[in-house]
Amino acid sequence: MSAGDIASILSNPILNTDSYKASHYLQYPPEASAMFSYIESRGGRYERTLFFGLQMLLKEYLCRRVTPAMIEQAKAFFSSHGEPFNEAGWRYVVEQCGGYLPVRIRAVPEGSVVPTHNVLVTVECDDPQVFWLASYLETMLLRVWYPITVATQSWHLRKTIRAYLQKSSDDLAQLPFKLHDFGARGVSSAESAAIGGAAHLVSFMGSDTVFGVAAANHYYNETMAAFSVPAAEHSTITSWGRERETDAFRNMIARFGKPGAIVSVVSDSYDLFAALDVWGTQLKQAVLDSGATLVIRPDSGDPRTIVLQTLRALDASFGSVVNGKGRRVLNNVRVIQGDGVNPDSIATILAAMDEAGFAADNIVFGMGGALLQQINRDTQRFAMKCSAIRLGDEWHDVRKDPVTDAAKRSMKGRLTLLKHRRTGEYRTVTLPVTWDEHTVAGEWDEALVTVFESGKLLVDASLAEIRNRAHADEA
Incomplete structure (x- = not known):
């Protein structure tokens, strides 16, 4: 079967069903x-x-209209597949209903x-x-x-994050950007990325799932449903070699750092704590001079522990201010946690941060497989x-x-x-x-x-x- 045949089958409403449905027209009361x-x-x-x-x-x-060609295609498929085919019923749809169900x-x-x-x-x-x-x-x-289940989970996560912002932050306006969609590579298909990615955007406006953003724009009449920022991955850091990791970090600030910008840099390629020291010493002035907000991404280790250790290291080097809720907000830097993120770990991390005196302002979450893939119809x-x-x-x-x-x-x-x-x-x-x-x-x-x-x-x-x-x- 050619790729063209597969494409036409996937777009044929008659075949968008389970095999046994083809025989059901003969099973109902006459x-x-x-x-x-x-x-x-x-x-x-x-x-x-x-x-x-x-x-x-x-x-x-x-x-989409049902066409005579679709009927012929479905008839050939079901005949070979071992199922009866209601040709008369489908021809009625075409001839008497204009092809519309x-x-x-x-x-x-x-x-x-x-x-x-x-x-x-x-x-x-x-x-x-x-x-x-x-x-x-x-x-x-x-x-x-x-899409209902993805949208439901994101809606409930928004409630969780919002509660911690209300408790620890002076700025609720940041809420739509606190949970970023990292799920595109973890789903089973491009269509899943589109549908699930769009569903997440009912509650949030940050996404790296291009198909999800495009689907939200297309199917829901939006100009731009979500936004992203320049961000490093391990390959863009490790390609410089371990001995030049600092140069890789410096390049990120030089390329993308400007007043008001956000620059996300994964920093655990080798030694997160050594990297945090570099950010707080050798590169601190470059970060401050850029006018950008540096977002550090630790990507390994126990999420709760690593987030707190990262926040404390950044607080020691960049400092913080105490907001109206009595919580510390870091100067010029933030953290994005994208490893091991799920509904339970989000709540655990936020609770630990609050107990340690850090505002929820200091963190953004990136959620991948748990957002778009670790659900099913029985969820x-x-x-x-x-x-x-x-x-x-x-x-x-x-x-x-x-x-x-x-x-x-x-x-x-x-x-x-x-x-x-x-x-x-x-x-x-x-x-x-x-x-x-x-x-x-x-x-x-x-x-x-x-x-x-x-x-x-x-x-x-x-x-x-x-x-x-x-x-x-x-x-």
């Missing part, structure tokens, strides 16, 4: 005429999820922070000829678990399930309720999400909404909006409005 499915987080590491990423999937995959997708606005065990997305197809599409799209749509236990089917003209509830695992019990009925106008509480209910003493009409609003219908994207949110929604509680 009188089935419509279907309703939903997506939820059934719990997990965090009790609330930040909804993000559906717009990327819709723009990239579902706003006749499905309706509703979702909570991106940037919403919703407690788990609530419906986040609903998918409905009421066209009797292709009602099964509501389940056929599960494979593609459920991949929204990935937040995402699932997409059919919850209602129309047989003839009547809707019937559908649910999964295994006696062997009550946690996998699914919701039933045609579902929607309500949000209380005053408290912001969310509640999943069935349609039509029955108002009672717990859901009084006028106090609750529909939280789901129709974002896609029959090939048309109906909501095109910007990253700016998503960020505002996600962090509205900080205002």
